[in-house]
Amino acid sequence: MTTRIPVYDDLVAASKVLGKMAHRTPVLTSLTMNRRLDAQVFFKCENLQRIGAFKFRGGYNAVANLSAEQRKAGVVAFSSGNHAQAIALASKLLGVAATIVMPHDAPEAKVAATRGYGARIVSYDRQTEDREQIAQSLVQEQGLTLIPPYDHPDVIAGQGTAVKEFLEDVGPLDALFIPMGGGGLLSGSLLAAQALSPDCAVYGVEPLAGNDGQQSFRKGEIVHIAPPNSIADGALAQGLGKLTFPIIKQYARDILTVTDEQLVEAMRFFATRMKIVVEPTGCLGAAAAFNEAVPVKGQRIGVLLSGGNVDLSAYAGFLQA
Numbered sequence: 001m002t003t004r005i006p007v008y009d010d011l012v013a014a015s016k017v018l019g020k021m022a023h024r025t026p027v028l029t030s031l032t033m034n035r036r037l038d039a040q041v042f043f044k045c046e047n048l049q050r051i052g053a054f055k056f057r058g059g060y061n062a063v064a065n066l067s068a069e070q071r072k073a074g075v076v077a078f079s080s081g082n083h084a085q086a087i088a089l090a091s092k093l094l095g096v097a098a099t100i101v102m103p104h105d106a107p108e109a110k111v112a113a114t115r116g117y118g119a120r121i122v123s124y125d126r127q128t129e130d131r132e133q134i135a136q137s138l139v140q141e142q143g144l145t146l147i148p149p150y151d152h153p154d155v156i157a158g159q160g161t162a163v164k165e166f167l168e169d170v171g172p173l174d175a176l177f178i179p180m181g182g183g184g185l186l187s188g189s190l191l192a193a194q195a196l197s198p199d200c201a202v203y204g205v206e207p208l209a210g211n212d213g214q215q216s217f218r219k220g221e222i223v224h225i226a227p228p229n230s231i232a233d234g235a236l237a238q239g240l241g242k243l244t245f246p247i248i249k250q251y252a253r254d255i256l257t258v259t260d261e262q263l264v265e266a267m268r269f270f271a272t273r274m275k276i277v278v279e280p281t282g283c284l285g286a287a288a289a290f291n292e293a294v295p296v297k298g299q300r301i302g303v304l305l306s307g308g309n310v311d312l313s314a315y316a317g318f319l320q321a
């Protein structure tokens with residue numbers, strides 16, 4: 001298991017590995033928001049990425065970089081969300097067998113999507129079983145390789161290709177707002193910004209209820225918290241990673257927080273004004289920018305929309321309330 005901290009060259013390599021496999025997602029703008037904030041705002045739409053989230057980038061890069069022997073044995077991931085679908089689709093495209101460990105009460109739509117990409121699902125009971133243990137026994141008994149959701153150099157490098165493209169397409173920015181869970185996306189984004197727009201202030205944004213990243217950043221060491229409660233279900237990590245944290249500590253300007261109400265407001269803005277579906281977690285960066293968690297007036301700012309996978313009935317509820 002490699003624990004090397006990735007660098008910008010790894011993002012360049014990941015871009016080559018991804019090639020045309022990942023979409024070069026569009027960058028959208030909104031005159032309404034530009035006027036409201038008196039700023040120039042660019043939205044990088046990873047909600048329109050394959051599997052509906054940026055996680056395809058890191059997942060594909062990680063599976064593609066395995067040795068022939070590892071690929072033959074197959075991979076395992078534990079996730080009920082976007083990482084599961086990323087590993088399932090990446091594995092299918094690369095001809096690798098994927099096993100996904102999911103709670104038996106995971107949303108049916110997510111189970112079906114993951115199975116639809118040809119992955120084997122191993123379900124477990126959240127109350128009585130430990131998913132990491134189940135995954136570890138598959139590693140030991142069947143020789144599978146575990147692909148973690150964020151704390152892996154190839155995953156971080158893959159995720160960073162989104163901001164690499166973003167900055168190549170729009171040029172240098174004054175500030176960037178990036179959703180954050182375990183910090184894979186943020187750390188990759190920091191490597192890209194450091195190389196392509198070194199004066200840009202890069203902010204990680206997490207739910208207020210789960211501000212372990214902010215606590216860690218302020219304290220200078222990784223702080224673990226109890227399972228948080230927020231509608232941002234892709235950002236409920238209980239602690240940053242051993243690889244992601246050092247990069248965040250070194251290069252992030254700050255870690256900001258937003259409330260669930262601010263996420264809902266942002267979701268409504270994207271639906272009504274920009275006609276795009278963004279999941280609650282995907283709105284973290286946007287909510288911080290829209291509410292001016294830091295001053296943005298007169299600046300060129302980038303907002304990464306990280307995903308668009310939201311259960312339709314839940315989405316309808318968010319839009320209505």
Ligand SMILES: *Cc1c(COP(=O)(O)O)cnc(C)c1O
Nearest residue numbers: 082181182183184185234306307
């Ligand atoms: C996983 C995920 C995140 C958080 O990514 P990390 O690399 O864990 O910080 C943000 N948004 C969406 C949509 C995700 O699926």
